Amino acid sequence: MASSSSSSSTQVKKITLKAADGKHFEVEEPVAMEMETVKSFFVGNEDAMKDMVVPLLNVSSEHMPAILDFYRNHSEFRKRTPPPPAEEVKAFNEAFLENKSDEQLMEMIMAANFLNTKELLNFLTEAAANRIKNKSVEYVRAFFGIENDFTPEEEARIRAENEWAFDGLDED
């Protein structure tokens, strides 16, 4: 983004974002522009920048600080030359996910999807995949909040029909 560097000596422009529950967040412009949804809000509407409040209908204020923190850190990682060591990025990412429940992870996936930021979305969906891999059917149902609408007979039939997919595999 070309906008940030020249104005850094003066005051950094801020954009106000409004979470789903009405709470406001003042965010530096380059960070806000990491979100395609926010960016597209201003396209062809540059004059509006100053006092416009951008409503983020699908993002709860609970997740805003973490999400903004992710943008700040990852955009810094991207700009750095040479690129940061893999361990540093990994450490940040692990800390980011620590103590996040499955519910919170899911809500953040929905938020990242709404905000249309590929990097965050990829990161969070990868985390979701890691949480369900090699887990039992019951675990995965609980994770996704799926109600089993098969009768035991039906489930047995589906398993039998897909025997080729269950054969010869470790179930751990």
Added chain:
Amino acid sequence: MQFMNHQPTKKKLRLGDQTALEQDRLSNLPETLIYHILSLLETNDAIQTCVLSKTWQYHWTNIHSLYFDFGKFRRLGIAGTDHRVLFREFVLNVLIRRKPFNLHKLKFYCRGSIHTSLVRRVFNYANSHGLEHLETDIVKKFPARDLKTLKLGIGHGTDFSPNLFGFATLTNLHICGVKLPAKGDLFSGLLNLGNLSLIDCSVSIVVEFTISAPCLVNLTFSAFSYIGKKMFRDSKLVISAPKLKLLNLSMEHQLVYIL
């Protein structure tokens, strides 16, 4: 993998207690996101979600990436079954049942014991489904048409001498643990190559080993060895890459820069 270490706290997932609350949580998740998450799993895990519920029965057929590992099949020792047969049946079933969208990524690990005809079937499928990213341990005729990333992890100093000239779209090449052919300039046909990593590779006696690639930006070169010790001192690594920005070298070597 990398994010697994916070798992133990979550292991005992509430089954009965919170179900009412959870009921709606993920039914809201757009199907495309569910397909994406399933695509990140090993393909057998993705398919096994067919027993979760009626809605989920065919979700897996929308996955955009495939991940096959023969090692996973070999581990289990059912007496009297040939795991190569099971693996073949599994892979072919997936190719038939998966919806015919383009294939984003393929991870295909054969662990040295898969029949060529299966490899050919899979690579043909990949080629006709616009495969962009390939990770494999097989050196065969790669599905090159739309390939952007190729990660080869072989080990044991297997000979590597494919013709890399068909790879017009390739931008990332990562080769690990192979013996490179002694004729230099192996990569000059890769006109769009931006990232090249050669890890733990060897080359038999040559005086100059040349890497020339017009668009190369990042080059990582580590644990490189020459076979034929007495030549080591006189050997040169020549890098011709006018756009090179990052060079990550870990070896003791004479370098000739042509910039």
